[in-house]
Amino acid sequence: MTLLDTLAADPEVREVVVNRGTEVWAERDGVLVRRGTVHPDEARAFVERALLPLGRRIDVASPIVDARLADGSRLCAVIPPIGVDGLAVAIRRFATRPVALADVAPPEVAGALDVAVRERRNLLVSGAAAAGKTTLLNTLCRSIDPRERIVTIEDVAELRLEHPHVVRFETRPPAPDGSVAVPVRRLVGAALRMRPDRLVIGEVRGDEVLDMLAAMNTGHDGSMSSLHANSATDALRRVESLVLQHAANWTREVVREHVRAVVDLIVHVERLPDGRRRVAQVAEVHETGPRLTYEA
Numbered sequence: 001m002t003l004l005d006t007l008a009a010d011p012e013v014r015e016v017v018v019n020r021g022t023e024v025w026a027e028r029d030g031v032l033v034r035r036g037t038v039h040p041d042e043a044r045a046f047v048e049r050a051l052l053p054l055g056r057r058i059d060v061a062s063p064i065v066d067a068r069l070a071d072g073s074r075l076c077a078v079i080p081p082i083g084v085d086g087l088a089v090a091i092r093r094f095a096t097r098p099v100a101l102a103d104v105a106p107p108e109v110a111g112a113l114d115v116a117v118r119e120r121r122n123l124l125v126s127g128a129a130a131a132g133k134t135t136l137l138n139t140l141c142r143s144i145d146p147r148e149r150i151v152t153i154e155d156v157a158e159l160r161l162e163h164p165h166v167v168r169f170e171t172r173p174p175a176p177d178g179s180v181a182v183p184v185r186r187l188v189g190a191a192l193r194m195r196p197d198r199l200v201i202g203e204v205r206g207d208e209v210l211d212m213l214a215a216m217n218t219g220h221d222g223s224m225s226s227l228h229a230n231s232a233t234d235a236l237r238r239v240e241s242l243v244l245q246h247a248a249n250w251t252r253e254v255v256r257e258h259v260r261a262v263v264d265l266i267v268h269v270e271r272l273p274d275g276r277r278r279v280a281q282v283a284e285v286h287e288t289g290p291r292l293t294y295e296a
Contacts, residue, residue, distance in 0.1 A: 003036050004046045008073070014093055015130070018043050021086030030275010043087050047077045068156045068170065092130070098162060099139050104132070104269070105279040109294050113267065113282070117143035120198075120222030121264035126235035132269045132277030133226040134158045137200060140224060140267075144198065148222075151191040153184055154202030167194055184208040188215065201225040207246040209239060216262045232266040232283035236290050239263065260285050270296075 001009075007016045007026045015027040021040035025032055038046075050069055051057060058065045063082040067075050073093045080086060101110035116123065117140050125140070127133045141161045144150065149165045157170040169191060172182040184201070188211035191199055199215050201208065203226050216223050229235035236259065243255045250258075268281040283290035 002042055002046060003038055004043065007035060008046075008091060008093075016089070016091040016093075018087060018089035019085070020088075021083075027275070040086060043089065044079070047075070047087070047089060050075055066156055066173075068158070072158070072160065074156050074158055092158075094134070094158060094160065098142070099135055101139055101143075104136065104139070104277055105294075109279060109282060112293075113140065113279075114143045116265055117141075117222065118145070122216045122221060122262060123224045124235055124239070124263055124266045125224065125226040125269060126229035126232060126238075126266060127226075127269040127280075128230065128271070129228065131271045134202065135277065136267065136269050136279070137202070137224060137226055138162075141200060144222070148197035149195060150198050150200060151194050151196040152200045152202065153187045153191055153208075155184065157202075159200065159202060161200075167191075167196075185211055188212065191215075192220075196220060197222070199223040199225075203227060204239070204242065206242070209242040210246055213239075213243070213259065213262050217258075229268070232268045232281040232292065233290050235266050235268065236260070236263070236283075236285060257287070260287055260289070266290055 003024055007013050012028050013026050017025045021043050022037045024035050024038055026035045054067055056065055056067050058077055058079055063079050065077050069075055073091055075091050077089045101113055125133045125136050138159055146164050150163055151167045152159050153169045155171050157168055169187040171184055174181040185208040188208055199220055201212050204212055212225055227238055229238050240255050240259050263285045266283045269277055270280040271277050280296045282294040283292050
């Protein structure tokens with residue numbers, strides 16, 4: 001068994017990364033540490049073995065791959081010439097132990113978030129990469145009534161909801177065999193025809209933001225999504241900017257009014273230097289903008 005195989009199989013390892021095709025790093029207990037080196041051919045073979053059961057490949061024609069592995073881990077790999085210094089790999093594994101709201105927020109904040117979900121308020125979870133957005137979405141969904149039907153939509157399926165009534169959708173990239181891509185926006189359209197009580201969109205970064213807002217505004221209260229942002233205030237601005245990019249003939253004032261009428265709450269999560277994740281800000285969205293109700 002190679003070093004990469006060993007690390008990828010270790011349940012205590014949360015992330016494995018490869019730099020320049022040879023340098024292997026792994027995160028355990030919240031700390032990313034260099035674990036050794038491998039030969040570039042060994043690293044490439046590891047990626048190809050992981051992709052083989054999925055019918056995916058990485059080559060000159062498809063130099064970037066983003067895939068969900070059989071155990072639910074997410075693998076992203078980039079090869080030269082796109083990866084200038086050699087093969088780059090990142091494998092993100094998700095904690096098997098359920099995380100409670102009380103694990104990431106003070107009791108009064110955890111209680112308020114639980115109530116917000118139960119009251120079907122529309123939520124956005126914001127944060128930097130690897131800050132814990134997906135984990136927090138999982139946790140928030142534990143407050144949803146088990147009688148409600150949830151449809152999740154993700155680029156790569158990472159959400160693992162502990163809920164009895166869940167339908168999961170995952171995007172599909174274009175394939176060399178001619179299979180057409182199935183983007184997030186098309187999946188949102190399909191999800192709306194699946195009789196959802198709530199939609200959970202793993203992350204918005206493009207024109208699917210329009211469908212997300214439409215869903216939140218047309219009877220699917222209590223829906224959730226996530227996006228990259230540096231703060232709760234920045235998250236609201238980012239949503240407004242995405243809408244402006246993709247909504248023809250909408251003025252900034254109309255976009256701002258629409259977004260702020262639809263989004264009820266923004267929960268910003270951050271990763272601390274010791275690897276712990278926590279809720280850093282909670283903001284209620286009003287006509288005048290986000291109003292912080294909690295800041296760590």
